Amino acid sequence: MTAASGPGASPATRLHARHRAVMPEWLALYYREPLELTHGEGRHVRDSQGRRYLDFFGGILTTMTAHALPEVTKAVAEQAGRILHTSTLYLDRHMVELAERIAALSGIPDARVFFTTSGTEANDAALLLATSYRRSNQILAMRNSYHGRSFSAVAITGNSSWSPTSLSPLQTLYVHGGIRRSGPYAHLPDPDFVSACVADLKDMLGQTHGRVAALIAEPIQGVGGFTAPPDGLYAAFREVLAEHGILWITDEVQTGWGRTGDHFWGWQAHAEHGPPDLLTFAKGIGNGMSIGGVVARADVMNCLDANSISTFGGSPVTMAAGLANLTHLLEHDLQGNARRVGGLLIERLRAITAGFPAVREVRGRGLMIGIELAEHDGSPSPEAASLALELAREEGLLIGKGGREANVLRIAPPLSLTVAEAEEGAAVLESVLRQVQSTIAGKERP
Known part of the structure; x- marks a missing residue:
């Protein structure tokens, strides 16, 4: 029995060990310590430990209206x-x-x-x-x-x-x-x-x-x-x-x-x-x-x-x-909501990242938004994207990752996202990207 599957390990850690034993190596999982999501409601999900997250990825753009829509x-x-x-x-x-x-x-x-x-x-x-x-x-x-x-x-x-x-x-x-x-x-x-x-x-x-x-x-x-x-x-x-x-x-x-x-x-x-x-x-x-x-x-x-x-x-x-x-x-005109709330979210993200050299571009339409990250020399930074993914999870926000160089954060919440939830997610992303920017700036120093 390994430490990862021993009695002291968390349920998610033990499940991860079992997953690795029977699933293909190429079957990707997010996060250094992968999540088991067990419940969802509206724009939020909970993991097996009971922690609540604001879901800005919706199972890869699949939870379109809301979790557990009645x-x-x-x-x-x-x-x-x-x-x-x-x-x-x-x-x-x-x-x-x-x-x-x-x-x-x-x-x-x-x-x-x-x-x-x-x-x-x-x-x-x-x-x-x-x-x-x-x-x-x-x-x-x-x-x-x-x-x-x-x-x-x-x-x-x-x-x-x-x-x-x-x-x-x-x-x-x-x-x-x-x-x-x-x-x-x-x-x-x-x-x-x-x-x-x-x-x-x-x-x-x-x-x-x-x-x-x-x-x-x-x-x-x-x-x-x-x-x-x-x-x-x-x-x-x-x-x-x-x-x-x-x-x-x-x-x-x-x-x-x-x-x-x-x-x-x-x-x-x-x-x-x-x-x-x-x-x-x-x-x-x-x-x-x-x-x-x-x-x-x-x-x-x-x-x-x-x-x-x-x-x-x-x-x-x-x-x-x-x-x-x-x-x-x-x-419920969720297309209109995607246009209104998504437009607000994109502008908010552009405003908070305007002074961050690590953010090469905020792009998108409606509630389909990408944040492209770069090193201090402008080259793609998959490491920054991976760091942002982990930090966002720690602060209670789930996002996605993509791009040819895996350096783009993917934002795609359910189309029923409220203005308050958009502001909440934007505040988390501001905190996360400040930390990412600090990490990249630190790498410049001799």
């Missing part, structure tokens, strides 16, 4: 008491109703909806549809992107930290534009940045052989550190793609359902040439239940010429939860 827990309990599972081989009223609402909200004409259990599976399905429709395995993706952990999703992930293999079922071509503040065009003003990225896209298409199937892109890169191109970039891309018949897949797994405040979907910031051909979603719609899916034009969705079902996609329980959650979101 409407969702009631819908789950009532449906579970009737029947837990049927599969897509049978009609399901909740699945049809949720599909109708999502199709109407998507902006895609004559839309069809296919439900999955995760964002990874949704993107996998979208790639199957696009490559089948276009009879091509060539895919355009964005540098620094992340689209999931399946073999095909990893094949279009442009962030090397999350792409463990170079083997691929697809021929992927990576395009400039997803990262605004770094790369060869970072110095350009927004209009010239867009023009340069469009020129790069045209040049790439001029060098490809065969028919490119689709471009897949996150309107705001999630794991990549909440970085985004100027508004209109994907509209400009769309114009080029349309000339070649290339489909546009928008990955809305993190940007959907009003989180950005300004728009219900991230693609709507790039809407000059109409909606995408395919849209993928997951995370927030289930508020913790496993829901993902694809929305596509009917001709694209119906292009498969073989049988297919989903054993667990669109299950009665998850669909009941999704309907209740979406209804609450719309009836």
Whole structure:
């Protein structure tokens, strides 16, 4: 018996030891002493020791409305008491109703909806549809992107930290534009940045052989550190793609359902040439239940010429939860709340970090905010981000971490966040970032 699993160890420490004994080494855990979260309510969670935290990450942008939202827990309990599972081989009223609402909200004409259990599976399905429709395995993706952990999703992930293999079922071509503040065009003003990225896209298409199937892109890169191109970039891309018949897949797994405040979907910031051909979603719609899916034009969705079902996609329980959650979101205008409270939080964070050289940028939209940290020489500082994560936890705030160099703090609380809670979180982050700034300044001294 080790000290970590001995009788004197805390329950979380003993659980961590058991976790390490049976789980893969690559299954990441936050914090030097990982947390076991056991309860949640509203925007707060509690760990196994009973300590309460303000949740500014929501299970990776998944707890969209609130922890233990009464409407969702009631819908789950009532449906579970009737029947837990049927599969897509049978009609399901909740699945049809949720599909109708999502199709109407998507902006895609004559839309069809296919439900999955995760964002990874949704993107996998979208790639199957696009490559089948276009009879091509060539895919355009964005540098620094992340689209999931399946073999095909990893094949279009442009962030090397999350792409463990170079083997691929697809021929992927990576395009400039997803990262605004770094790369060869970072110095350009927004209009010239867009023009340069469009020129790069045209040049790439001029060098490809065969028919490119689709471009897949996150309107705001999630794991990549909440970085985004100027508004209109994907509209400009769309114009080029349309000339070649290339489909546009928008990955809305993190940007959907009003989180950005300004728009219900991230693609709507790039809407000059109409909606995408395919849209993928997951995370927030289930508020913790496993829901993902694809929305596509009917001709694209119906292009498969073989049988297919989903054993667990669109299950009665998850669909009941999704309907209740979406209804609450719309009836309480949580998109508007994300715009108002998120706008206040972003401005507050920019104000408190204005004198901190360690903070390279505060960016974001609505309640999807990134704080990029740097060393005294301006280089990315993953150590600063890790320190900030630990310090925030000590002060009762849970946040996320991302970016290509793992140097970006990710702020994404439930969309029902109150102004008082935003101020509380901002005060903690001010304290944390002061300590981070002091640590980095100390490293400068001989």
